[in-house]
Amino acid sequence: MPSPTLLRRRLLRLLAALLTLVLLAAAGLVVWSRIGVMDAEAAPWQGVQEDPRIADERTDVALVLRPSEPEPAGTGLLFYPGAKVEPEAYAARLSGLVTELGVTVVVVDPPLNLSLFDRRAPDRFTSIAPGVETWLVGGHSMGGVRACELAEEADALVLFASYCAADLSSTEVPVLSLSGSEDGLSTPKKIAEHRDLLPGSAEMVEIAGASHASFGDYGPQSGDGTATIDDAEMDTAVEEAVAELLGTMP
Incomplete structure (x- = not known):
């Protein structure tokens, strides 16, 4: 021994x-x-910066997009990016929520460019916009998985080409799930397979012609399908779906 x-x-x-x-x-x-971090495409981001209706701010933890003439109290969207996607890549796609719906958008800048590793509490980001009373939480791809973990702390959940790992089926959280018919990563089949983890009332919207990368402006993504929808049509689809969700909320 x-x-x-x-x-x-x-x-x-x-x-x-x-x-x-x-x-x-x-x-x-x-x-x-x-x-392989996917940077924001220059033209869409520049368009947001030059839009007089939008006030943009880059803090040490997030990108913030506000209506330039905010109402005393409003709605906010706390948004988590997809893996290795720059926060600014979502600015143009979410800009219609700011200009047309009066929503304040806070896009998280996660550590290591991976939203799943961001364990900071939501109020670390929502405190940036203290005037907002109603908060939606959402995200794209892996960012949506993180958003699902926080859904019960928010007033609603918005998924962009994503699905939950957490089981929300027994909750009453309002959910909007946006997916793309041409998505080669979060495919329509994968979205359907994870549908039972969402509440029965969840609104499932498949955008015809949208790919995985259609939900941002960061260029093509390996393994993705080919989009047949242009940016203007995509902007409209996202804006209208979120507007409908807001219309159903108290």
């Missing part, structure tokens, strides 16, 4: 090896998260 001293040495070696593996995995994750 090995002596106590030898056993301690073996245990220390094992712990050192495990710690090394953990550190290497963490370093690898950090490196991977910074490779």
Whole structure:
């Protein structure tokens, strides 16, 4: 039988090896998260910045889009980006909510560009817009998965080409799920397979011709389908669907 001293040495070696593996995995994750980040396309983002109806602000934790003439109290959308997608890539797609519906949009800037790893409380972001009384939480792709985890803390949930891992079927949270007929990642089949995790009242809207990348402006995405809908049509589809959701809320 090995002596106590030898056993301690073996245990220390094992712990050192495990710690090394953990550190290497963490370093690898950090490196991977910074490779292939999908930047916002310049023209759509510039269009938002130049729109006099929108006041944009970049804080250390989020991109904020406000109506330039806000009402005393209104509605906000806390939005989580897809994996490795720059927050500004969603500005143009969400701009109609600001200009036409008076919604304040807060797009989270998650650590490592991965929304699932963002464990900060929602009020870290909603506090940026203290005048907003009603908050929707939403997200695109992986960001939608994170939004699902926070749905019961919000007034409604909006999913962009995403589906829940958390079971919300027994809740009364109003849900709008927007998907694309040409999405090669969050495919119509995957959306349907996860439908039972949403409340029965959830509104499921499949946008004809939309791909996974149609929900933002960051260029083509590996594994995605080919969109047959243009940006203007996509903007209108998103705006009208969210307007209908807001119309059903108290």
